[in-house]
Amino acid sequence: MNSSSKTLRITYLVLLALLLVAPLLGLYPVFVMKLLCFAIFACAFNLLLGFTGLLSFGHAAFFGFAAYVTGWFIKAQNFTPELGILAGVIVAAFIGLVFGLIAIRRQGIYFAMITLALAQMVYFICLQASFTGGEDGLQGVPRGKLLGMLSLESDTTMFYVVVAIFVACFLGISRMVNSPFGQVLKMIRENEPRAISLGYEVDRYKLLAFVLSAALAGLAGALKSLVMGFATLTDVHWSMSGEVILMSLLGGVGTLFGPVFGAGIVVALQNLLADKVGAWVTVIIGGIFVICVLAFRKGVVGELQAYLERRRNAAKAAA
Numbered sequence: 001m002n003s004s005s006k007t008l009r010i011t012y013l014v015l016l017a018l019l020l021v022a023p024l025l026g027l028y029p030v031f032v033m034k035l036l037c038f039a040i041f042a043c044a045f046n047l048l049l050g051f052t053g054l055l056s057f058g059h060a061a062f063f064g065f066a067a068y069v070t071g072w073f074i075k076a077q078n079f080t081p082e083l084g085i086l087a088g089v090i091v092a093a094f095i096g097l098v099f100g101l102i103a104i105r106r107q108g109i110y111f112a113m114i115t116l117a118l119a120q121m122v123y124f125i126c127l128q129a130s131f132t133g134g135e136d137g138l139q140g141v142p143r144g145k146l147l148g149m150l151s152l153e154s155d156t157t158m159f160y161v162v163v164a165i166f167v168a169c170f171l172g173i174s175r176m177v178n179s180p181f182g183q184v185l186k187m188i189r190e191n192e193p194r195a196i197s198l199g200y201e202v203d204r205y206k207l208l209a210f211v212l213s214a215a216l217a218g219l220a221g222a223l224k225s226l227v228m229g230f231a232t233l234t235d236v237h238w239s240m241s242g243e244v245i246l247m248s249l250l251g252g253v254g255t256l257f258g259p260v261f262g263a264g265i266v267v268a269l270q271n272l273l274a275d276k277v278g279a280w281v282t283v284i285i286g287g288i289f290v291i292c293v294l295a296f297r298k299g300v301v302g303e304l305q306a307y308l309e310r311r312r313n314a315a316k317a318a319a
Contacts, residue, residue: 030155033162034267035263038267040216041063041216042247042260048210049248052209063092063218064126065091066221068231068235070084071231072132072138074141074142095214100206101207123237137231141231246266249293249299250292250299251301253298262299
């Protein structure tokens with residue numbers, strides 16, 4: 001293991017330790033849980049855009065519909081939390097499969113527009129369906145008991161469950177992108193014709209990446225529904241797809257920690273500024289995004305990694 005890998009691992013362990021003691025540091029557990037849910041959502045989107053090169057404008061469909069499905073199964077069908085979350089993830093993966101089979105036939109802006117159009121169809125279904133509550137949303141989703149034994153009504157207990165799921169997702173995505181499968185995805189992103197010439201069935205890899213991304217986005221939505229106790233049309237609206245794109249670009253597309261950082265910045269700004277400036281929070285976040293895009297073309301984390309890499313190369317050259 002080289003020094004950069006050791007440093008990265010130590011950094012992750014320090015961040016994990018700070019996360020575990022966050023409630024003791026005075027941070028509101030529900031706020032941190034919401035941040036982690038959106039971090040999973042951003043990581044799911046980054047798997048598709050950052051490592052496969054596919055820009056989706058419809059990821060809110062997976063996030064929001066899974067939130068509705070999980071909430072409905074837990075509230076109306078008395079499912080346990082883990083079964084409700086599983087149901088949301090399965091439905092999101094199925095919708096991702098349908099979307100993917102249609103969208104991967106096109107590339108670039110056409111792919112993005114198809115995902116947006118399909119997501120708007122899901123939004124219309126959520127608006128009209130009886131189980132979603134229409135414009136009122138699905139309210140009063142109980143947290144229940146995990147595995148029928150561990151009550152999640154306590155914010156502290158729920159917090160550590162969400163942390164465990166987030167860490168598992170982060171490690172799973174890290175393992176995925178560094179596996180042979182992940183290397184093929186990167187090759188497709190960089191040079192799809194070359195991947196085809198080498199004999200890879202590119203469409204299958206794209207479809208699998210799309211379904212995995214949809215399933216993880218669904219997991220984020222399902223967790224959010226459980227943590228907050230409701231699911232609304234905002235979760236499935238096209239603007240939510242815009243937010244996750246903003247999170248990924250702000251932190252750094254194609255990096256592992258970038259989407260987590262971007263999600264933290266966006267969610268923190270929304271919570272801190274919402275009461276002070278009202279609707280102007282969108283303008284402020286937009287301004288920050290423009291500044292970051294101009295100053296940090298690779299995102300904050302991406303630029304930091306590039307800077308450290310330049311320093312390592314300079315040190316090697318000097319040696």
